[in-house]
Amino acid sequence: MLEIVFSESAGGSLKQARHCGEGLYAGCAAVIHAAGATPTREEIRQARKRAEAQQRLAWEYAVPLGGDPADVYAFSLALNVGNIAPKDFWLRRQTVLEQLYGVYPNSDGREAAGELVRAAEERLKALLTRASAGEDVRIWYSDHPEELCGFYWMMEQLGRLDRHGKIRLIKLPVWEAVDEKSARHASAWAEVAPEEYHRYLPLEQVANPDLEETCAARWRGLQRENAPLRAVTDGQLTGAAETFYDELIRREIAAEAEEFREAMVIGRVLGKYEPGVGDAFLALRIDAMIRAGELEEAAPAAADEPSYRRTLKKCGR
Numbered sequence: 001m002l003e004i005v006f007s008e009s010a011g012g013s014l015k016q017a018r019h020c021g022e023g024l025y026a027g028c029a030a031v032i033h034a035a036g037a038t039p040t041r042e043e044i045r046q047a048r049k050r051a052e053a054q055q056r057l058a059w060e061y062a063v064p065l066g067g068d069p070a071d072v073y074a075f076s077l078a079l080n081v082g083n084i085a086p087k088d089f090w091l092r093r094q095t096v097l098e099q100l101y102g103v104y105p106n107s108d109g110r111e112a113a114g115e116l117v118r119a120a121e122e123r124l125k126a127l128l129t130r131a132s133a134g135e136d137v138r139i140w141y142s143d144h145p146e147e148l149c150g151f152y153w154m155m156e157q158l159g160r161l162d163r164h165g166k167i168r169l170i171k172l173p174v175w176e177a178v179d180e181k182s183a184r185h186a187s188a189w190a191e192v193a194p195e196e197y198h199r200y201l202p203l204e205q206v207a208n209p210d211l212e213e214t215c216a217a218r219w220r221g222l223q224r225e226n227a228p229l230r231a232v233t234d235g236q237l238t239g240a241a242e243t244f245y246d247e248l249i250r251r252e253i254a255a256e257a258e259e260f261r262e263a264m265v266i267g268r269v270l271g272k273y274e275p276g277v278g279d280a281f282l283a284l285r286i287d288a289m290i291r292a293g294e295l296e297e298a299a300p301a302a303a304d305e306p307s308y309r310r311t312l313k314k315c316g317r
Helices: 008-017 041-061 089-101 109-132 145-159 194-203 209-225 246-254 262-273 279-291
Strands: 002-005 072-074 137-141 167-171 175-177 183-185 229-233 236-240 259-261 295-299 311-314
Touching: 002 008, 002 109, 008 072, 008 194, 072 109, 089 109, 089 279, 109 145, 137 145, 145 209, 145 229, 145 236, 167 194, 209 236, 246 262, 246 279, 259 262, 262 279, 279 295
Parallel strands: 002 072, 002 137, 137 167
Antiparallel strands: 175 183, 229 236, 259 311, 295 311
């Protein structure tokens, strides 16, 4: 079974899920306390002990998915951002990834983006070769814009083959009941722990030819539209302006003092609104606000930190 996900994080988790629950648990737990809190050593020890007990229990009850980790194919292409026209597709993907990676420290965005794109090209060729030989494919996706774009894109790629094995689909539920009193939410597969993947196997469905063509046609339509951004609104993936999330950013900036840490704003936007884009994209939108004169830099980030660790200042209008 060929397994497809749309982020490197999800790919790593799914590879681990192949063998979760086998052998003795050998993990460890980290404890993160709230900003401003000063727990005692005993409180930290007890919290770590509880976390490790929960992780050990999850490991012991996990059902390994089995198979070879080499059967997992991760495509981390940020297809919800930037130009997706068919012509020069891979070159355009590299350009978008270079822009996003440019906000991080001590990294050559061009080199990192190039490696990701080259890896994705090679993985796609290998995947299509195996699928065309009759191997079944399982796609793990969700309503997260990046994963939904990846799903439509992959369905279009598979639809070009003269023949392929079955296409199996597992869509991540938006909400899940934990018990009678609580529920939990995950927006993308990267948020699912390796030992939890087996729980979603009963959700698997096999795509019929009509669904395959519908999804492929949806991707071709998005390519023709080629909007700067793709976002989920009212349950539908649609093209959007580059400024689509700007109001959420401005809402959080308005709650800040005249001088503020950019990273705090980005963190709140990600946590409160789950916008479907990452920290790098939000940082680029704040860069655009600086160029427009809405904000100015009060103090730069340290050389070994992302550019958005700087302090900004609001500009009067």
